[in-house]
Amino acid sequence: MASRSVPVTLVTATVFLAALVGCAPQEPTPSTPSASGPACGKDTLKTRAGGKLTVGTDDPAYEPWFSDNKPENGKGFESAVAYAVAEKLGYAREDVVWTRVTFNNAIAPGPKTYDFDINQFSVTDERKKAVDFSSPYYLVRQTVIALKTSKIAKAKSLAELKDAKLGAQVGTTSYQAITDVIRPTGKPQVYNSNDDAKKALQNGQIDGLVVDLPTAFYITGAEVTDATIVGQMPQVGVPEPFGLVLDKDSPLTGCVTQAVDALRNDGTLTALEKQWLAQTAGAAELT
Known part of the structure; x- marks a missing residue:
């Protein structure tokens, strides 16, 4: 698991606090449009394929983040999150196209074969030199x-x-x-x-x-x-965040971040976490 996530130490606490400041919801501006506004609609977003949203992940894609190595089935926490983000951006299920990208290639510098990639990527300063991240869709427990x-x-x-x-x-x-x-x-x-x-x-x-x-x-x-x-366990300290990965300086980063923020604020991310990580995967919460 070291390839995906990094140990949470006092150093990463500082990184995460900086990430939260950078990803906090903002009033819509030309550079950070609202996911519900016209600038973030399906007809205006500059995706790889017009009218489609291309989402990347690794092969194989593991449980409980995905199910049966079929990200297109909408089952598993990250598959469900990807479709929820797509819906917030105005894309129907049939508008989502999946592509397989190895973990290291997904965060390497250079043009991407996806609009965003979801694959348990920890947000770090080092990775942010090569790619963009959305605001966190999951805080590691x-x-x-x-x-x-x-x-x-x-x-x-x-x-x-x-x-x-x-x-x-x-x-x-x-x-x-x-x-x-x-x-x-x-x-x-x-x-x-x-x-x-x-x-x-x-x-x-x-x-x-x-x-x-x-x-x-x-x-x-x-x-x-x-x-x-x-x-x-209940959240403790400064947790490690997972973010969606986008091409460096992607025109989609603002819209994708706003979509993630909306899903967090309306309780969707919490509900998906309980469904796919706590109930289905057997990681119940200790009270």
Whole structure:
């Protein structure tokens, strides 16, 4: 998962705060038109193909972000977000065309084969030198994973984790989530890397491991298949943002950002997150 997301540290906290300032909703201007205004309509947007919206993602496209490696079916969190953005911009479902782009090519400098790409791209200053980002459509949540045989595997609340032996990588928001949100009775175990932490989990040295949600999906789906996601925690610290990727200085960036902002403000993004990441993918919220 390191290729897609980056560790959330004090440095990335500064990056994210800067990103939020740059992406905050603004009054419509010629450079940042409203998604509902005529400048952002299907008939006026300068997309790759007139009347069509070309959306890129990787191949394969993984669960729960997509379903059955078919982004065009509208299932999975990111597929659903892409279609919701398209609708805000005035595009019907049949107007959306998908194209496959490898992760690294999607964020490399140079002309793009898409209007925007959605593929769990973390917004970073380094990447912003080569591409544009929309405002965040997802803020990464911290989660607890445990072996299916663990005493906390079926925990539903933070209170049930108080007496658990928990671990996380040093210097991450995951560790901060343990100390600030769960506040266990015992001192958390700290590891130099997630690989070391995973080994501790597999060896039974800790009851649960705290990682971000994308990493949790990857670990439980591909690396430690006898582990399960116990649940997501309330937001802590400065979360890592995912943004839609566009060509550098794309004329679409303002409209796409306004569409994402509208979806956030009307509750659509929250509803899609609950549907595809919490309910369908089994990452329920710990209360």
